[in-house]
Amino acid sequence: MPGRRGIVAVLTLTVLIVLWVWATGPGGIISPVRFPSPSLVWEALAQISTVGFGGATLPVHIVTSVALVVEGFLIASGTGTALGLAMGWDRRLAAIINPVFQLLRPIPPLAWIPLVILWLGLGDSAKILVIWFAAFVPAVINTETGIRDIPEHLIEAAYMLGTPRWRLLWRIVIPAALPTIFTGLRLSLQASWTTLVAAELVGSFYGLGHVLNEAQQSIYPGMIFVGMAAVGLFGWLTTLLLAIVESRVLAWHPSVRELVSA
Amino acid sequence: MRNRSLRLSRWTRVALGLFGLTIFFGIWGAGSITGLASSTFLPDPLSVIGRLLKLVDSPYAGHTLLEHLTASLFRYGAGLALAIVVGLPLGLLMGWFRLIDDIVTPMFDGLRFIAPLAWVPFAALWFGSSLGGPVLVIFTGAFPPVLIGAYRGARLIDPQLVEAARMLGTPHRRMLTEILLPDAVPSIVSGLRVAAGLGWQSLIGAELIVVSSGIGYMMVQAQAAVSTRTVMAGIIAVGLVGTAVDLLLRLGEGAVRRRFGVAGPSK
Numbered sequence: 001m002p003g004r005r006g007i008v009a010v011l012t013l014t015v016l017i018v019l020w021v022w023a024t025g026p027g028g029i030i031s032p033v034r035f036p037s038p039s040l041v042w043e044a045l046a047q048i049s050t051v052g053f054g055g056a057t058l059p060v061h062i063v064t065s066v067a068l069v070v071e072g073f074l075i076a077s078g079t080g081t082a083l084g085l086a087m088g089w090d091r092r093l094a095a096i097i098n099p100v101f102q103l104l105r106p107i108p109p110l111a112w113i114p115l116v117i118l119w120l121g122l123g124d125s126a127k128i129l130v131i132w133f134a135a136f137v138p139a140v141i142n143t144e145t146g147i148r149d150i151p152e153h154l155i156e157a158a159y160m161l162g163t164p165r166w167r168l169l170w171r172i173v174i175p176a177a178l179p180t181i182f183t184g185l186r187l188s189l190q191a192s193w194t195t196l197v198a199a200e201l202v203g204s205f206y207g208l209g210h211v212l213n214e215a216q217q218s219i220y221p222g223m224i225f226v227g228m229a230a231v232g233l234f235g236w237l238t239t240l241l242l243a244i245v246e247s248r249v250l251a252w253h254p255s256v257r258e259l260v261s262a
Numbered sequence: 263m264r265n266r267s268l269r270l271s272r273w274t275r276v277a278l279g280l281f282g283l284t285i286f287f288g289i290w291g292a293g294s295i296t297g298l299a300s301s302t303f304l305p306d307p308l309s310v311i312g313r314l315l316k317l318v319d320s321p322y323a324g325h326t327l328l329e330h331l332t333a334s335l336f337r338y339g340a341g342l343a344l345a346i347v348v349g350l351p352l353g354l355l356m357g358w359f360r361l362i363d364d365i366v367t368p369m370f371d372g373l374r375f376i377a378p379l380a381w382v383p384f385a386a387l388w389f390g391s392s393l394g395g396p397v398l399v400i401f402t403g404a405f406p407p408v409l410i411g412a413y414r415g416a417r418l419i420d421p422q423l424v425e426a427a428r429m430l431g432t433p434h435r436r437m438l439t440e441i442l443l444p445d446a447v448p449s450i451v452s453g454l455r456v457a458a459g460l461g462w463q464s465l466i467g468a469e470l471i472v473v474s475s476g477i478g479y480m481m482v483q484a485q486a487a488v489s490t491r492t493v494m495a496g497i498i499a500v501g502l503v504g505t506a507v508d509l510l511l512r513l514g515e516g517a518v519r520r521r522f523g524v525a526g527p528s529k
Contacts (some may be wrong), residue, residue, distance in 0.1 A: 017391040095278035108463035114485035174475035198379040216383035235375035
């Protein structure tokens with residue numbers, strides 16, 4: 001039994017779709033050069049799925065982009081979480097690294113794109129480095145904060161009971177910081193998509209950003225629509241995947257219940 | 263683990279920080295001056311600073327750095343203003359009227375996962391690539407945090423206050439302007455700060471792709487001309503302006519919070 005919310009949502013989407021069909025077709029309000037009608041979107045989808053567009057078929061572009069996002073995200077969040085752990089662990093290390101970090105942090109990740117192209121060209125390694133610039137920072141900051149905010153008495157208690165160092169790290173410090181770490185990971189993932197799409201738009205051979213760029217150059221609104229829909233769909237799927245991982249990893253944590261119900 | 267709660271004196275912190283910065287600039291400088299990294303790959307820090315100062319009054323890619331920055335800031339201001347004008351009232355209304363919430367939320371959720379820069383092609387197609395297009399891209403970056411901030415703010419309001427006002431027969435319009443808006447201010451302001459950062463980032467992205475002036479355009483031109491120094495000078499300029507904008511907003515946030523009786527700016 002869908003609730004009131006669900007009914008309104010379905011109604012809204014129906015109205016939007018009807019408006020879309022009407023305004024781009026019989027209504028004639030929106031010219032097909034500006035925004036595609038559903039049939040033009042379908043044509044574009046058929047073309048890119050069979051013949052291909054921008055040098056490859058849709059699955060190739062999707063796999064290229066998703067693989068880069070996942071690789072970039074894993075590398076950035078892995079290194080970022082590790083540095084955040086070390087910085088949260090040792091104030092002296094944090095004091096050494098923080099000024100450099102604060103110096104580089106205000107630079108928007110996308111501003112690195114031209115420099116990275118000069119360094120590494122237009123290939124995969126360039127894309128991963130750009131993603132790294134974007135996704136590394138939230139991972140570091142949230143991990144460090146998570147560790148800083150662990151209640152002192154937890155750690156004192158563990159010490160008093162003679163918990164060895166590594167056990168303390170694995171069984172107490174990391175689990176206690178995990179909810180905050182995951183907040184950082186979600187931000188990192190979002191940042192990975194934003195920067196990858198931008199980097200692919202600026203220059204690339206395959207990928208969804210490349211499709212968007214080619215479609216823009218050849219003024220092909222149907223294909224722009226397909227590219228955007230694919231970006232949204234796979235952005236959503238990867239976010240969903242991360243949420244599933246989070247709810248598995250944090251199954252014991254009270255915040256997960258809120259997350260599931262939200 | 264004892265080091266986690268280590269209290270460092272201010273001087274120790276400053277000394278360690280200087281040590282870190284020295285290592286950073288030391289590696290950079292040593293790498294470029296000794297020729298370990300070629301100057302097209304890694305120009306030394308001083309030549310980048312020199313380049314930055316020179317760009318201030320000698321034109322590159324058609325304009326001086328200040329002219330590029332003015333063009334960028336103008337677009338940025340327009341896009342951010344649009345995001346606030348649309349996002350703020352919509353967020354408050356969503357927080358207040360459940361029907362509007364139920365209608366807008368599915369649309370918002372549907373569009374949320376599209377990276378802001380993916381709007382570039384449509385933005386350019388609809389509004390051209392000089393002002394309207396980039397403004398739309400900045401809007402798509404800055405709009406969600408503004409909306410979410412206003413929405414959260416409106417939902418955080420003390421129900422007893424609302425109840426009391428209702429009982430006294432306060433009309434909707436006055437409820438919005440006199441109860442919701444003031445109470446939601448701290449949340450709105452934090453949303454604005456996030457929006458300002460994301461908007462600045464989207465602007466740079468849009469300028470890298472479609473525009474023919476602005477700081478992002480200058481950087482792309484410098485990249486095409488393999489002038490690493492100019493690209494790095496551009497990165498520094500972008501960082502400085504972003505910091506200045508954030509600083510202004512932080513001051514504004516502090517002032518607003520004091521005015522509405524909430525202590526201190528959020529981190």
